[in-house]
Amino acid sequence: xxxxxxNNISIRSLNSSDVPRVRELHFKLLPVSYPYSFFVQLLVLxxxxxxxxxxxxxxxxxxxxISAAIQPSSASVVxxxxxxxxxxxxxxxxxxxxxxxxxxxxxxLPACQHCGLxxxxxxxxxxxxxxxxxxxxxxxxxxxxxVHANVATSNLEAIRFYERMxxxxxxxxxxxxxxxxxxxxKDAYLVAGVV
Numbered sequence: 500x501x502x503x504x505x506n507n508i509s510i511r512s513l514n515s516s517d518v519p520r521v522r523e524l525h526f527k528l529l530p531v532s533y534p535y536s537f538f539v540q541l542l543v544l545x546x547x548x549x550x551x552x553x554x555x556x557x558x559x560x561x562x563x564x565i566s567a568a569i570q571p572s573s574a575s576v577v578x579x580x581x582x583x584x585x586x587x588x589x590x591x592x593x594x595x596x597x598x599x600x601x602x603x604x605x606x607x608l609p610a611c612q613h614c615g616l617x618x619x620x621x622x623x624x625x626x627x628x629x630x631x632x633x634x635x636x637x638x639x640x641x642x643x644x645x646v647h648a649n650v651a652t653s654n655l656e657a658i659r660f661y662e663r664m665x666x667x668x669x670x671x672x673x674x675x676x677x678x679x680x681x682x683x684x685k686d687a688y689l690v691a692g693v694v
Contacts, residue, residue: 509552511550521564525606533604546569547569548627550565552616552619552620564604568601572599621694646693647669651687665694668688669692670688
């Protein structure tokens with residue numbers, strides 16, 4: 500099932516009847532097996548959210564998802580890391596001292612990738628959090644919303660996606676962040692930026 504463009508896709512909030520199919524899609528697309536409680540938290544915790552994408556005419560077959568959480572401010576500034584030359588200068592850093600949105604999971608079926616769906620899911624999530632609470636600033640002074648995510652160092656396509664969204668690699672390699680049944684552990688980066 501490959502939608503021609505994002506106009507053929509509907510996005511809605513996760514509901515309890517979606518959980519088994521979305522959990523199955525998570526397992527299919529991501530190297531980490533999330534427990535059922537992860538999905539329950541997406542339904543009940545006010546600082547968490549999940550959106551699910553469906554192709555028009557197929558409202559029970561998810562083709563993509565995003566889950567996110569609001570994170571309170573921390574007392575740190577994370578230096579920007581570049582693949583070619585690390586630069587730890589203060590002017591080249593990501594400010595995490597403000598509340599921000601953490602992307603927990605994001606996935607799109609391979610047949611439905613490269614049509615703008617992941618970008619649409621990110622925008623929908625950001626808009627939803629802005630509508631539901633005032634904790635995430637969306638001010639002109641920072642030019643958008645502070646967003647961060649962890650991404651496997653081997654997932655170059657996801658890293659490029661986040662970079663196109665305006666995010667940067669904002670940490671050294673985080674060793675063994677993901678533990679997977681099939682391939683052991685995987686390293687990750689923190690990506691962050693204003694979206």
